[in-house]
Amino acid sequence: MHAKQTTAPFSEYTPLPGTFDEVFEARDKPREAFAATVSLINAMGAAELRTRQRLAGKALLTGGITFNVYGDRRGGVERIFPFDVIPRIVAAEDWEHIDSGLSQRIRALNMFLADVYGDQRIIAEGHVPRDVVESSTGFLEKMVGVRPPGGVYVQVAGIDLIRGADGRFLVLEDNLRTPSGVSYVLENRAVMKRVLAPVLSKIDIRPVDEYPSRLRNAISSLAPERAGDHPRVVVLTPGPYNSAYFEHTFLARRMGCDLVCPTDLFVHDDTVFVKTTAGPQRVDVIYRRIDDDFLDPEAFRADSLLGVRGIVRAYARGNVTLANGIGNGVADDKGVYPYVPAMIRFYLSEEPILGQVETYHCENAAERDHVLQNLASMVTKDVNGSGGYGMLIGPRAAPAEIEEFRQRIKQRPRSYIAQPLVELSACPTWLGDRIAPRRVDLRPFIVTGRSTWVLPGGLTRVALAEGSYVVNSSQGGGSKDTWVLQR
Template sequence: MKPFDEMLTGEAGQVRQPYERFHAWFGQQDPESLVEKAGEAESFFRRTGITFAVYGEAEAAERLIPFDLVPRIINNREWQKLAEGIEQRVRALNMFLHDIYHEQKIVKAGIVPASLIDGNAAFLPEMIGFTPPGGVYTHIIGTDIVRVGEDRFYVLEDNARTPSGVSYMIENRETMMQMFPELFAQNRVRPVETYPNHLRRSLAAVAPPLCEGVPTIAVLTPGIHNSAYYEHAFLADQMGVELVEGADLKMVDGRIKMRTTQGYKTIDILYRRVDDDYLDPDVFNPDSVLGVAGIMEVYKAGGITIANAPGTGISDDKAIYSYMPEIVEFYTGQPALLENVPTWRCADADSLAYVLDHLAELVVKEVHGSGGYGMLVGPTSTAEEREAFAHKLRGRPGNYIAQPTLALSTVPILGEKGLSPRHVDLRPFVLVSDKIKIIPGGLTRVALKEGSLVVNSSQGGGTKDTWVLED
């Protein structure tokens, strides 16, 4: 099936409405000048230090994420349809998390198997019976969306632990505005650069019970060797809050405090970019030096808000994902507005048999995998790769799900010979507190290799500025 082209439509290659002004502008540009602009953008990112780490590659620990100058453009009608579905899904995710850590009504109703909850490494017994400040579990969510038609969008996965990429969304927009101000004069593009202000307001709205006055917010980073360290520092700077590491924090008089030149200062809200297992050595991994001893005790006593809440990872588990249409309808009373990608759960014997017989056609993913690692893209795999993956599937079937290979939509990129289509996905960012705020746009990731469906930066993908147009 031919993929949906987001810029051109029909056999005659007519330009779709969102791209009309961009297409007219592009036709007036000097190709060599645009190639020079692409080089300027790369130099800007390099000077700014926008890099990500590639784990397991000793020869190239830091890389730039390639940036493509052609924006991905979405009109307001398309965006409103997406945003409505995302908000419904985010509400359901928070209700699901509250339920599984309290009454587990969805398990008792026979909709989600108990084994997927109790036997899940991301389910934290320490959170049972506890409700986070404001009742919010997932303060920041990155929902990965793929498009397969004019009005057909699928949710690829829910990133509810510590979704990354928002700094690239903001820096991509800043770069485009600096290089092509005339484009923004011609197109009414909704802003994304206000995200840090929205994030700070959203976090402040869920201050813990013991907070007095204006809450103090800090960003907890594992340190400079983390793949997303640039983003941690960027967000702390943009919000005007402190960037801290575990060594900067300790429990004092029942509160978590950070070391400052004036002594220790109480933190009310901690936006942590540290995984659950490393958050509190007294409760989880005793060898961790990335978190702070006693933070779970303070958390449960109402002395601090942790964003995202510990134990939220179970909601972006890929086996749980396969139940999301039922989860959404169970908690909201309405059918899911956004579709899931059809999914085979390999833990089921019949599904496993089907997957093993159709490996050449399917995408197989680890339940806890991310970043494009640990997956098999059947149509581009070799017979040897499929045979090796079949061995893994038979050994640990419950560790995998499988999905059909989707014809992801395409958006043009700037190449040596002009514009050429490449496959994309979209990660909109959602902030949850006393209200839900969905940033109009998000991070578009693009598979720069012709024909590739893998958009992850760790696997050779790049990024684009994402425009949502006003009416």
């Protein structure tokens, strides 16, 4: 036992066959850019790594870096998002490619939103079918003709990237409404500085800490004109029992602005006010973490208890800036996703820098037939599903599940897309007694105000179960710190 503890943690590491390994080219052969990190961790030894992994868990718990799981009698149990001390590392030149690809994609998606809620040129010119847009549950008729300040709809985006067997980064999905997870990026780094300082001090990586001030500056730059030089910015949360409440408090604290609940706000004369101990005060910019549907019982779901009555009117009048804008769901609809490369070509006259996963939309009869014939080898997704729910992974599904999806697709073809199974890349991961390859994805965050900025790194989620492809925290996923190497 003792002999095993003092061995180098990577000494028995074997990459998964047929899968791109983020760190190792082959057994005992780390990629050149990562060799230094591997040898530093090896020098630390397995016993030390185990201690440091335990310290990380404790730091996360004391720090309350948790998400809420519903169902407990007191409104929810808090869990830490399992964290792995082995970092995911991205080489500098890979990052440059990702950075420019994401900026390009966000520019196009913003222009798409401005267009579908404006003149709808892209539809008129036949690049995106009208019914694909209009049948999207994210398309909000009421928002047609409303133009947000600066024409920016997507101030914050989280775009999920995966890496196929050939190592190419591909866009898996766009999250343009209220993407979450950025607090873990910052907290994971803070924890790594505590527990892996000997390694971090010798590896030159790009910092992530400026995210909150970048976000605040970006959304402040889009404030209504009357707000002047010092707009009042607030973060709007559904409340303490929301699963991402930790993140909402984290962002408010780090952005240096107030965190408010819907009941703290009210609308008078198409202007949003916050109730303070000094009386009502005008609010100019709201970074809101409440979905469109629940935002305003007057405009959308009348049964919403989370909303602020009249806020949509204030927004439409240009009296308050909302980040993100209302109606973004049409642009991150999984049924609209296949058309994003066409958007990039149409609006920017550029070729897409980042590839994406080949996608079949079941609404199209020919594509549907292909999907129905190949269900057993494809990944099929409900276009309205998220968090790893409403998904069929053909090669791993029982025949009965496949049959069930076949029936569902036939009943509601608009609701389903299918993609070939991508062999997600794997990253060395500490399993308590050894390091083994586990599959990962990457969610970078993109902030847009008067210009666009990509947070160097992002949230690496890892499927902790052996052989699993599902990285979602609700389904046994964990996270890693993501290191983007300095050039």
